[in-house]
Amino acid sequence: MTMLRNRYIAEIKPDEEVKLAGHVYEIRDLGKLAFVILRDPTGLIQVVANRKACGDEVFEKVKNLSKEDFVVVEGKAVANEKAPYGGREVVLSKIEVMAESEAPLPIDVSGKIESTLDKRLDWRFIDMKNPDVLGIFIFQSKLVGYMEEFLRKNRFVRIFTSRVTSAATEGGADYFPILYFNKEAFLAQSPQLYKESVLVSGIDRVYDVGMVYRAEPHHTPRHLCEYVSFDVEMVVTTMKDVLEIQEGMLRYAFEKLNKDELVMKFLEKMGVEITFPKKIPEVSFWEANEILKGLGVETDEHDLTPEGERRLCSYFAENEESEFVLVHSFPFAKKPFYLMRHEDNPEITHSFDLLYRGLEITSGGQREHRYVERVKNIKDKGLAVEQFDHLRFFKYGMPPHAGFGLGIERLTMKMLNLKNVREASLTPRDPERLVP
Numbered sequence: 021m022t023m024l025r026n027r028y029i030a031e032i033k034p035d036e037e038v039k040l041a042g043h044v045y046e047i048r049d050l051g052k053l054a055f056v057i058l059r060d061p062t063g064l065i066q067v068v069a070n071r072k073a074c075g076d077e078v079f080e081k082v083k084n085l086s087k088e089d090f091v092v093v094e095g096k097a098v099a100n101e102k103a104p105y106g107g108r109e110v111v112l113s114k115i116e117v118m119a120e121s122e123a124p125l126p127i128d129v130s131g132k133i134e135s136t137l138d139k140r141l142d143w144r145f146i147d148m149k150n151p152d153v154l155g156i157f158i159f160q161s162k163l164v165g166y167m168e169e170f171l172r173k174n175r176f177v178r179i180f181t182s183r184v185t186s187a188a189t190e191g192g193a194d195y196f197p198i199l200y201f202n203k204e205a206f207l208a209q210s211p212q213l214y215k216e217s218v219l220v221s222g223i224d225r226v227y228d229v230g231m232v233y234r235a236e237p238h239h240t241p242r243h244l245c246e247y248v249s250f251d252v253e254m255v256v257t258t259m260k261d262v263l264e265i266q267e268g269m270l271r272y273a274f275e276k277l278n279k280d281e282l283v284m285k286f287l288e289k290m291g292v293e294i295t296f297p298k299k300i301p302e303v304s305f306w307e308a309n310e311i312l313k314g315l316g317v318e319t320d321e322h323d324l325t326p327e328g329e330r331r332l333c334s335y336f337a338e339n340e341e342s343e344f345v346l347v348h349s350f351p352f353a354k355k356p357f358y359l360m361r362h363e364d365n366p367e368i369t370h371s372f373d374l375l376y377r378g379l380e381i382t383s384g385g386q387r388e389h390r391y392v393e394r395v396k397n398i399k400d401k402g403l404a405v406e407q408f409d410h411l412r413f414f415k416y417g418m419p420p421h422a423g424f425g426l427g428i429e430r431l432t433m434k435m436l437n438l439k440n441v442r443e444a445s446l447t448p449r450d451p452e453r454l455v456p
């Protein structure tokens with residue numbers, strides 16, 4: 021078997037023979053010497069070509085390189101304090117061009133010339149040649165991986181639920197109708213009804229990670245029409261059980277990320293720190309609104325406003341040293357039908373939103389598992405019971421359960437202090453964007 025490379029750039033140690041593969045990030049030609057900055061998924065390194073040492077044929081190849089050619093290089097790694105990336109460089113002995121790149125590139129990828137986000141997204145996969153952009157997705161992959169790792173250690177089973185449904189999950193207006201052969205169907209807004217229904221089987225802890233669809237016509241920096249929903253559902257005694265899992269999962273991921281060398285370097289480069297509080301502070305929706313009123317912020321009696329979310333987070337960051345805040349017990353009026361209502365006050369639900377750095381990143385709660393009560397909730401929302409196929413499963417021993425859904429792009433965006441959720445989506449979809 022031939023190997024593309026024997027080392028990734030981040031693994032290189034001085035005095036070893038290395039074979040690297042990557043793209044040409046920059047080239048500098050100084051006559052008898054040429055410097056190539058090579059990029060692979062783990063970083064950048066300087067490759068030095070010396071005509072005398074590598075021979076005319078190899079040197080000519082180097083001189084003919086274009087930015088973004090994909091090459092395999094061989095040479096010796098040496099320590100050099102003056103080398104620009106990490107105090108080491110590779111002295112070239114052999115080079116092979118595997119794929120040529122057209123010049124110039126449609127957008128700058130060196131970070132020197134700023135392009136608009138729109139233009140960058142038009143050229144998404146070229147933009148990702150910029151290590152700071154690629155880094156977002158490597159970070160995101162690790163974030164999801166660590167969250168999954170925590171869940172699996174806690175006996176959760178991953179399920180894969182359909183994205184094609186016969187009814188809109190929440191009965192709202194923000195769904196995409198599709199033609200399924202000759203029937204009308206909908207793209208799933210969330211796996212909610214499936215991840216609940218499956219619990220009747222006896223499996224008691226599940227999670228589901230996948231795209232969901234929201235026909236949200238607004239243009240905000242926090243809404244996508246397609247996003248990755250990280251969903252958790254479990255059998256519980258009370259909502260507290262799922263709150264413990266949610267907090268434990270995020271704490272685990274934050275700790276692991278903070279110990280991951282590649283991530284640490286990336287965070288430092290991005291100038292961001294991620295810290296997890298000792299304990300996430302919790303307030304009821306009512307208490308949250310009292311705090312906001314005290315701060316002179318306009319409140320809504322049924323839901324938090326975007327301004328409210330921001331101000332509440334600043335308040336807790338200042339007063340409780342936590343960038344997270346959990347708001348619970350939202351009114352039934354604005355929450356979905358499947359939430360359980362308080363025994364003593366049916367206007368209030370066993371629900372929560374987790375806010376982080378000024379934005380809602382998860383929504384969850386205890387679900388109404390009792391068939392009769394669930395049907396009542398649907399009717400109270402003015403929805404048609406017949407439209408909900410899942411209900412029939414709730415008649416056969418559905419245990420009490422609770423769960424939450426977390427938006428992966430939103431969490432990534434906030435952890436990395438990105439300005440727009442689109443930056444954390446590989447192929448963002450919004451009312452205008454359908455490519456790439």
Ligand code: ATP
Nearest residue numbers: 234236242243244247380381382383425426427430
């Ligand atoms: P918001 O009120 O902020 O629009 P929501 O309450 O409608 O969000 P939920 O239905 O509770 O959203 O979805 C659960 C989670 O999914 C949210 O907390 C968020 O992280 C994420 N999410 C929801 N809608 C979007 C969207 N349009 N784009 C990206 N992420 C989203």
Ligand code: MG
Nearest residue numbers: 373380382383
């Ligand atoms: Mg929500």
